[in-house]
Amino acid sequence: MRFGSVHTVAGRQARAAWMFLAPGLLLLTLFTAWPLVRTAYLSFTEYSLLTPPEWVGLENYRALLGDDQVTNAFQNTVLYAAVVTPVTIALALALAMALNARFFGRGIVRTAVFVPFVVSLAVVSIAFRFLLDPNYGLVTHWLSAVGLAPTQGALAQPGTAMAAVMAVGVWKNVGFYMVMFLAGLQSIPSDLYEAAQLDGASRLQKFRAVTLPLLSNQTMLVSILAAIASFQVFDQIKVMTNGGPAMSTETLVVLVNRVGISNLEFGYGSAVSVVLLLLILAFSLVQYLYFGRRQVRY
Amino acid sequence: MTLDLSPSTHRSLRRAWTISLTVAMAGIGLLMIFPIVWSVLTAFKPNAEAASASPTLFPQTWTLENFTAIWSAIPFAQLYGNTIIFAGSVMVLSLAFDTMAGYALARFDFRGKTAAFIAIIVMLMIPYQAVIIPLYDLVHSLGLGQTVAGMIVPRSANAFGVFFMRQFFLALPKNLEEAARIDGANEWRIFTRVMLPLTTPALLTLGLFHFQFNWNDLLWPLVMSNTIDGATLPAGLALFAGQHVVEYGLLMAGSVLALIPLILFFLLIQRTFVTGIATTGIK
Numbered sequence: 403m404r405f406g407s408v409h410t411v412a413g414r415q416a417r418a419a420w421m422f423l424a425p426g427l428l429l430l431t432l433f434t435a436w437p438l439v440r441t442a443y444l445s446f447t448e449y450s451l452l453t454p455p456e457w458v459g460l461e462n463y464r465a466l467l468g469d470d471q472v473t474n475a476f477q478n479t480v481l482y483a484a485v486v487t488p489v490t491i492a493l494a495l496a497l498a499m500a501l502n503a504r505f506f507g508r509g510i511v512r513t514a515v516f517v518p519f520v521v522s523l524a525v526v527s528i529a530f531r532f533l534l535d536p537n538y539g540l541v542t543h544w545l546s547a548v549g550l551a552p553t554q555g556a557l558a559q560p561g562t563a564m565a566a567v568m569a570v571g572v573w574k575n576v577g578f579y580m581v582m583f584l585a586g587l588q589s590i591p592s593d594l595y596e597a598a599q600l601d602g603a604s605r606l607q608k609f610r611a612v613t614l615p616l617l618s619n620q621t622m623l624v625s626i627l628a629a630i631a632s633f634q635v636f637d638q639i640k641v642m643t644n645g646g647p648a649m650s651t652e653t654l655v656v657l658v659n660r661v662g663i664s665n666l667e668f669g670y671g672s673a674v675s676v677v678l679l680l681l682i683l684a685f686s687l688v689q690y691l692y693f694g695r696r697q698v699r700y
Numbered sequence: 701m702t703l704d705l706s707p708s709t710h711r712s713l714r715r716a717w718t719i720s721l722t723v724a725m726a727g728i729g730l731l732m733i734f735p736i737v738w739s740v741l742t743a744f745k746p747n748a749e750a751a752s753a754s755p756t757l758f759p760q761t762w763t764l765e766n767f768t769a770i771w772s773a774i775p776f777a778q779l780y781g782n783t784i785i786f787a788g789s790v791m792v793l794s795l796a797f798d799t800m801a802g803y804a805l806a807r808f809d810f811r812g813k814t815a816a817f818i819a820i821i822v823m824l825m826i827p828y829q830a831v832i833i834p835l836y837d838l839v840h841s842l843g844l845g846q847t848v849a850g851m852i853v854p855r856s857a858n859a860f861g862v863f864f865m866r867q868f869f870l871a872l873p874k875n876l877e878e879a880a881r882i883d884g885a886n887e888w889r890i891f892t893r894v895m896l897p898l899t900t901p902a903l904l905t906l907g908l909f910h911f912q913f914n915w916n917d918l919l920w921p922l923v924m925s926n927t928i929d930g931a932t933l934p935a936g937l938a939l940f941a942g943q944h945v946v947e948y949g950l951l952m953a954g955s956v957l958a959l960i961p962l963i964l965f966f967l968l969i970q971r972t973f974v975t976g977i978a979t980t981g982i983k
Binding site: 416430440503507518523524526527633636671683 | 728729736739757800801811829834838862887891942951952955959967
């Protein structure tokens with residue numbers, strides 16, 4: 403490229419590119435990257451919005467390690483994620499396979515499975531709370547008809563309350579991941595199944611040798627998205643139990659909201675946020691490395 | 701499976717399998733929409749019946765009183781307006797900025813492009829829940845606390861949206877813009893006249909993503925509004941549900957009215973939306 407004019411064209415294009423990029427990049431820097439840096443900084447301070455942040459070093463982190471409510475929220479978050487993530491993925495895959503088969507009304511069922519992803523979890527959680535109400539709830543009523551109803555209602559006991567918010571979490575997201583798996587299933591060439599059939603493979607063998615390896619891209623993406631969504635759980639807990647009973651459903655985001663924002667303990671809340679962030683990053687990295695090694699390309 | 705089956709046995713086994721699959725999937729479909737169906741039915745029950753010790757699925761007396769009472773029981777029109785302004789503005793602004801940034805990253809070569817793209821990917825991984833304290837603080841120090849604008853502005857660009865649009869623009873044929881460049885059209889004109897008309901399916905998908913995410917969001921509006929008047933529908937209804945635990949019929953009428961626009965929006969562009977999700981999953 404010896405011509406000066408080419409440089410001008412390239413320069414003009416670079417200027418144009420930056421004009422297109424600048425507004426979005428600036429907004430993201432100000433409202434995503436900067437708050438991240440600021441969270442890290444505030445976690446080393448004591449700050450309540452009224453006075454400027456005061457540097458306290460590792461004080462928040464030291465307090466956090468000995469704080470039962472942080473340990474509790476951490477355990478609840480990990481428990482929630484450890485149950486909801488694999489259950490959601492397994493159900494989504496099973497549903498995708500069932501909804502890939504031919505049967506009457508398939509389109510309607512696909513839509514019905516997907517609709518919970520579109521609607522507001524907070525709003526539907528009000529309905530879930532009513533359905534489980536100890537006195538007036540329809541589900542409580544049905545459960546007691548078969549002798550299964552918890553006496554004070556499912557949301558009043560720690561174990562069943564956690565199970566209920568977990569079930570709602572699965573219900574909300576399973577349709578979204580089902581769609582991703584369904585797209586993956588539809589992109590598997592059918593001659594692979596025919597070849598397996600000729601080799602006399604059973605249904606289970608076909609699933610393990612063809613379906614699962616060829617879905618590894620979707621599985622990786624779905625696992626990471628489902629795990630991140632689980633670690634961030636908030637809506638149904640806020641509405642159905644508000645972290646109770648006896649903090650048995652209080653997760654890290656619920657705790658950040660209660661301590662960090664409602665009680666204006668910005669410094670301490672930021673330290674808890676950093677724990678949440680590290681948890682999510684560590685988990686995504688582990689999953690990425692795990693699946694990265696097992697990636698199948700063809 | 702080496703069972704020796706006659707063709708007719710095989711056929712009837714197949715039919716039995718299809719019938720049981722159909723029945724099982726119909727059951728699953730009903731289970732998935734049950735909470736929504738129950739909400740709709742309960743919204744039509746008189747309050748005494750909605751909070752009855754022997755509840756039924758269907759109303760024994762149908763009434764519209766909940767749908768008229770909700771507008772005065774809480775500032776429902778105000779909540780509705782806030783939600784439409786919030787979700788609508790975020791959708792429009794974010795679509796504009798995401799599309800422009802995605803276009804720059806996909807169709808231009810310039811210094812700093814790789815760095816900018818990596819920055820977008822890193823920001824894609826930061827959940828807003830984890831940075832909500834400084835976000836709250838920042839919006840207040842900009843003087844936008846307790847305003848709908850304060851809720852909108854931090855959401856007016858979205859890292860996922862930029863990434864999504866970049867992927868879309870990358871997949872378009874090369875040299876689409878060359879002819880226009882040779883004709884001497886300026887870059888803005890090329891973007892709006894040549895490229896934008898091709899992006900409709902991507903914009904619909906991303907638009908519904910943004911709209912439903914913000915329409916449904918609970919934490920951000922809850923944090924950003926001290927009073928029910930400044931809240932959006934999910935936050936307002938959640939606050940109301942926290943105070944008035946027994947007005948079931950009323951709350952369900954509010955819930956149904958809050959859910960309807962989104963379900964309609966989704967049903968209208970269902971095909972585009974689901975294809976959009978499916979293709980993001982593959983790439």
